[in-house]
Amino acid sequence: MTETTSPALAFVGAGSLGQAFAALIARSGQAVTLLATPGTATHLLEAREIRLRGVVDVTVPVAPAPAAPGSVGITATPALLPAGVGMIFLTKGHQLAGAMGMVRAAWPVAGDAAAWVAGLQNGIAKDDLLADAFGAGRVVGGATILGAERGTDGGVTVTSLGATYLGEMVGGGSPRVDRAIAALQRAGIPAESPADIRSVLWSKACNAAGVFGVSVLARAPASQLFVDPGLMRAYLALVRETAAVGAAYGVEVGNYANFPPIRTYATQPEAEILAAIPPRIGPAPRGGSMPSMTQDLLAGRPMEVDQVFGDLVARAARVGVAVPHLTFVRDVLLGLDRITRETQDG
Numbered sequence: 001m002t003e004t005t006s007p008a009l010a011f012v013g014a015g016s017l018g019q020a021f022a023a024l025i026a027r028s029g030q031a032v033t034l035l036a037t038p039g040t041a042t043h044l045l046e047a048r049e050i051r052l053r054g055v056v057d058v059t060v061p062v063a064p065a066p067a068a069p070g071s072v073g074i075t076a077t078p079a080l081l082p083a084g085v086g087m088i089f090l091t092k093g094h095q096l097a098g099a100m101g102m103v104r105a106a107w108p109v110a111g112d113a114a115a116w117v118a119g120l121q122n123g124i125a126k127d128d129l130l131a132d133a134f135g136a137g138r139v140v141g142g143a144t145i146l147g148a149e150r151g152t153d154g155g156v157t158v159t160s161l162g163a164t165y166l167g168e169m170v171g172g173g174s175p176r177v178d179r180a181i182a183a184l185q186r187a188g189i190p191a192e193s194p195a196d197i198r199s200v201l202w203s204k205a206c207n208a209a210g211v212f213g214v215s216v217l218a219r220a221p222a223s224q225l226f227v228d229p230g231l232m233r234a235y236l237a238l239v240r241e242t243a244a245v246g247a248a249y250g251v252e253v254g255n256y257a258n259f260p261p262i263r264t265y266a267t268q269p270e271a272e273i274l275a276a277i278p279p280r281i282g283p284a285p286r287g288g289s290m291p292s293m294t295q296d297l298l299a300g301r302p303m304e305v306d307q308v309f310g311d312l313v314a315r316a317a318r319v320g321v322a323v324p325h326l327t328f329v330r331d332v333l334l335g336l337d338r339i340t341r342e343t344q345d346g
C-alpha cells in the first residue's frame with residue numbers, strides 16, 4: 001500500500017459527525033472505514049452512498065469495508081477495522097462505553113503499536129474512558145466544532161466545517177497527530193494541533209456547559225444567548241464555574257477560533273461583558289439553530305447530561321470547587337431526561 005492509500009483515520013459511529021468526517025475524507029481520495037451499528041450499516045450499504053448537504057454538497061459511494069480509496073468502507077464488525085490508524089469515536093457520550101468495549105474486544109490487534117484512539121464527544125469524561133479501555137498512551141485529545149445534523153430521512157446536513165483540534169494529552173503534537181491533521185486538512189476539514197489540547201478541551205467544555213445549560217432551560221437557539229443580558233449572565237455563570245474546575249486541575253482556558261472567547265468570558269468583569277452586548281433594536285431575533293442538546297430534548301432523545309454536567313460536578317467535588325449553577329442545571333436536566341423517557345415509555 002502506498003502512503004497515499006494507507007488510511008490515517010477510521011471512525012466509530014455513523015451518525016451526523018461520523019458520516020460527515022468519513023464522507024469528506026473519502027471525497028478527497030483517501031481510504032476510510034466507518035464502523036456503524038448493524039441497522040445503520042445495512043441502511044447505508046443499501047443506499048450505496050452518503051450524501052452531505054448544507055455548507056458542503058457531497059455524495060460519495062459506500063461499500064463493504066475495506067473499501068477502495070474514494071469510497072467509505074462500512075462495517076458493523078470491529079474485526080474489520082484497519083490496523084495502524086487513529087480510531088475516532090463519534091458515538092454520543094452515553095454510547096461510548098458500549099462502543100469502546102465492542103471495539104476493544106477486536107482492535108487493535110496484538111503488535112499494532114501505531115493504533116491510537118480519540119473521542120470528539122462533548123465533555124471531559126471521554127478521554128478518561130478511552131484511557132481506561134485502550135491505555136493512556138494510545139489516547140490523543142480531540143475536540144471539534146464541525147457542526148452536523150441527521151435529518152429524519154437519515155441525510156446529514158453539515159452546518160459548519162468549524163475547526164477540529166487534535167493533540168497529545170501531555171501537550172504538543174507528534175507524528176501521529178500530524179498525520180491525522182494532514183488527512184483532515186486534505187479532506188477540506190479545518191484542523192490544527194494546539195500547543196495545549198487540554199486547554200482546548202476545557203474551553204470547549206466551558207462553552208458546552210454554558211450553551212447547553214441555558215439553551216435547554218430557555219428553549220432558546222444559541223444565537224439568542226449572546227444578545228440577551230439575562231441569558232448571557234446565566235451562560236457566564238456556567239462558563240466561569242467550569243473554568244474554575246479546570247483551573248483546579250491545572251488547566252487554563254483560552255480564546256480559540258470558532259467558539260466564543262472563553263478566556264475573556266472567564267476573566268473579564270461580568271459588567272464589561274454585558275455592557276458590550278449591542279442594544280437591541282426591535283424584537284429579539286427569531287430562528288437560528290438549536291444546540292445539539294436542545295435538539296435532543298425536543299426530539300425526545302436522551303441528553304448527554306451525565307457526560308457534560310454530571311462529570312463536571314463530580315470533578316468539582318473531588319477538588320473542593322463549589323459549582324452551584326452546574327449542579328442546579330445537572331439536576332433539572334436529569335429530571336427532564338427522566339420525564340422524557342417515562343413519557344415515551346407510556
Ligand SMILES: NC(=O)c1ccc[n+]([C@@H]2O[C@H](COP(=O)([O-])OP(=O)(O)OC[C@H]3O[C@@H](n4cnc5c(N)ncnc54)[C@H](OP(=O)(O)O)[C@@H]3O)[C@@H](O)[C@H]2O)c1
Nearest residue numbers: 013014015016017037040091092093095099121122147148
Ligand atoms: N453533531 C455535531 O454537530 C457535534 C459537534 C461537536 C460534538 N458533537 C458530539 O459528538 C458526538 C456525536 O454526535 P453526533 O451528532 O454525530 O451523534 P449521532 O448523530 O447521534 O451519532 C451517533 C452514532 O453513533 C452510533 N453508535 C452508537 N453506539 C454505537 C456502537 N456501539 N457502535 C457503532 N456505532 C454506534 C449511532 O448509531 P445509530 O446509527 O444506530 O443511531 C449513531 O450513528 C456527541 O457526543 C456530540 O455531543 C457533535
